[in-house]
Amino acid sequence: MSAGYPKGRRRRAEIVEAASAKFASVGYRNASMVQIAADCGVSRMGLAHHFPTKEALLAAVLEERDRVNGELFFTGFDATADGLDYFSRLARLVEHNATVPELVSLYAVLSVEAADPAHPAHTYFVDRYTHIRRDIRDALEELHARGLVRPGTSIAGAESDLIALIDGLQVQWLLDPTSVDMGARFRQRLSEMLLVEVP
Template identity: 35%
Template sequence: MVTTTSARVKSRPETERKRTEILDAAIEIFGAKGSTNGTLADIAEQVGMTHAGVLHHFGSKQKLLLEVLDYRDKSDVAELADQHIPDGPELFLHLVKTALANERRPGIVQTYTVLSNESVTDGHPARAFFEHRYDKLRTEVSAAFLELCAQEGVTDTAVIGKAAASILAVMDGLQLQWLLDPTAVDLADASAFAIQAIVNGVLHPGPALETYAGR
């Protein structure tokens, strides 16, 4: 019994290492080929395993796909306190820092972009994941806006929902442009510019666009 327990304990780090290898390979494969064309056989070949070996660790391609997305999200907050994004106004700075970090991990960004775009199709296994993710992020960014508005004495908070959705849309859209041509877009600077513009638009609304037309 002692020997069996000892062997089991020793196997855990090895199992986690192998799972991480598979996840890293899946990020590369799904990012390059998409979740439909990227196969478990591709991933197995990348890590020197059999198709059955990959299934042993993750059970199915769908489960692996969801694990990849969870792995990506956890990497965003791995070094943060309580492994959670900050609350309040600090959240906006965190989003800018995330864009800067994403410049150093194009593979993860590409996988996220490919899978999020694919998730709008009927029956896609990641659809529920992204629906929940965007709902949660909109809620968290809206809460940060409410706290910032209270801090700055802004009472008109009607646009907060639109502002929160716009920040997320701009960040994802800039990632797509950056992936297509990294020389055309400075991901961190453009993200900071957009987030600052939206935050300032909530705190200090300017004239309507129609004001400038026909001048």
């Protein structure tokens, strides 16, 4: 596979980058392989060599974005062992998102489009939310066990609310970046729930 050689790897990365930008702006369904090939200056045959189908390209885009976010924010985390550390990573991710509107748009567009069970990323997004809810629940339970959750705060089901808050703030922020400070709102919410400041 030429993808193993530097030139092939670089070309592959350029295609993933172009596809990511296209999916973020027009969605997966509306994106054309011909246009993506043109955007990164490869032939349709060259594109097919790396990604025989649009589904394969979508999978590569999501895998790459998860890899980057994982390396930047979630290497070695364990929400069951240190809930505060987990929320600190999550809060920094929300703050970082305000610097990468295209990436925020990518997830916002795809997650809604993928509600259709026939969408190739449907299972990916269902699983993604299941995992994030579990991590947030683990973190809240760990903090609760240490007596760090504010009295009167119900943590049952709060994992859905916190991820909803992040997603919903993104909708307002994408429409008008001056309308809301996503990182500040998320930290404010955490400070209302916890007795300890999130670093």
